[in-house]
Amino acid sequence: MVNSGQSTTNAAEVFEQVHGSAPEGVWAAPGRVNLIGEHTDYNDGFVLPFALEQSTYVAASRRDDDRLDIRSLQADAVGSIALSELEPDNVEGWLRYVAGTVWALREAGHDVRGLSLVVDGHVPLGSGLSSSHSLECAVALAATGVYGIDVPRTELARIVQRSENDFVGAPTGILDQTASLLCTDGHVLFYDCRSGEAEQVPLDAPALGVRLLVINTRVQHALDDGAYGERRSQCEQACREIGVPALRDVTLDGLDEALGKISDEVVRRRARHVVTEDARVLQTVEALRAGDLTTAGQLMNGSHASLRDDYEVSCDELDVAADSAQRAGALGARMTGGGFGGSAIALVPEDLLDAVSAAVRDAFAAADFKEPEFLVARPAAGARRES
Structure with a gap:
């Protein structure tokens, strides 16, 4: 039996080791479990998810060269890509979830520029607990946070959905990113995918x-x-x-x-x-x-x-x-x-x-x-x- 404790991260320490300075901040977004309401989100229906204690963490700072520098504590990979090169099908593997989120933010008119990012993921991959959306939501919060951009959580969920649909190429609905962004402690989220109305139950x-x-x-x-x-x-x-x-x-x-x-x-x-x-x-x-x-x-x-x-x-x-x-x-x-x-x-x-x-x-x-x-x-x- 594995009991869920609040996951912790050393992303900030690794960031400082790699970049020689502390990050401007660390942001986290959880995985989710859907109690009930499966495949209803893209049919304008109702869902009832809750957030997990396991999260993806992103340590982030601005860059002045309009590039994304992306590192993961779990994957043996380092990505570096110019913002001008952010296009669907131009990035492969897990890096596309990060790059796609920044692309979607920019496509939505938000002035996100260069970023150094260190990712630490604690949501089990491929387990149906939404590790990819956890990553995307954490990146979205980090990117808007370091650049001081105020985006309502419901709008941010739509931006993350566009990243998943149009950049990654997965035709997902709105459930996972909404759960990661809107859930609260001790509650399940009763969410109307058509109206955007939410109730914490x-x-x-x-x-x-x-x-x-x-x-x-x-x-x-x-x-x-x-x-x-x-x-x-x-x-x-x-x-x-x-x-x-x-x-x-x-x-x-x-x-x-x-x-x-x-x-x-x-x-x-x-x-x-x-x-x-x-x-x-x-x-x-x-x-x-x-x-x-x-x-x-x-x-x-x-x-x-x-x-x-x-x-x-x-x-x-x-x-x-x-x-x-x-x-x-x-x-x-x-x-x-x-x-x-x-x-x-x-x-x-x-x-x-x-x-x-x-x-x-x-x-x-x-x-x-x-x-x-x-x-x-x-x-x-x-x-x-x-x-």
Whole structure:
């Protein structure tokens, strides 16, 4: 079992060793777990994420030569690129997330110039916990911070989304960057992806006698490999055939009628997931407000089944994680994140935490999967300046 402690960084010390002077500041942005509400964000729907204690840290200072100097404490790589050379497809690997964020800020009209950056990432890579958006949000805060540019967090989320979509080439929605930037300690974020309205819903798991167990299947996933984009295209096709701006506009009462207008069975199932998932988010918020964790857990189970069967973004490891956790006494368990690998989350009574973890581990061993990694998470603070 790995318990989540607040991650710390020595990015400032490394920055001073490399550059001979202290950074102007250190900024941090967390990874996230989505309690429920998967693949609804790019359909103008509802999501319910919370921030992790694990964050990406960026130590930063201005430069006077209009270049980006980028170093990572985790990757054996140093990048240096002129601002004039920032173009999509012109930067490769993890550096494109940094370069793309600066590019998107400049494209939005913000006067960000040369930067020296030292990155220290503590969000597990490829785990479905949004390490890439954590990095982008930390870079966005650092870049605007050192240049004294005041950008509202909601606008900054849109800028980070553009970086991901147009520079990196991953057609992600608005969930991950919004969670990293807007979440608060001890709360899940009830976010309306159409209106931008946000509500902090209290979730003090220890006080409620439960734990939020993140199960990293260690199956690496990527959202720029085509499958994610295919799901978006299928949702757009559904909207055209139904005649609505977004699947958010289809209600449960009108679902059967709407699905009857869709010509393709696969597209029909994609739409059914999104509409029912939006409803599950709304029902989960009501359950949390009422302290009804049993219902919240049942909704998580329903979400996983829908993602597995209708949206088809699960995998064998995620299914085993969710099923074995449920059988061992978790109130609910589901895959979290974009899917095709990554992590699951289970809502577990405190006294069953070890039993659920053991059951998942045994099930993975029986299936000859890699041994899973466990993280006991709690809703933590969002992006911030550290020093």
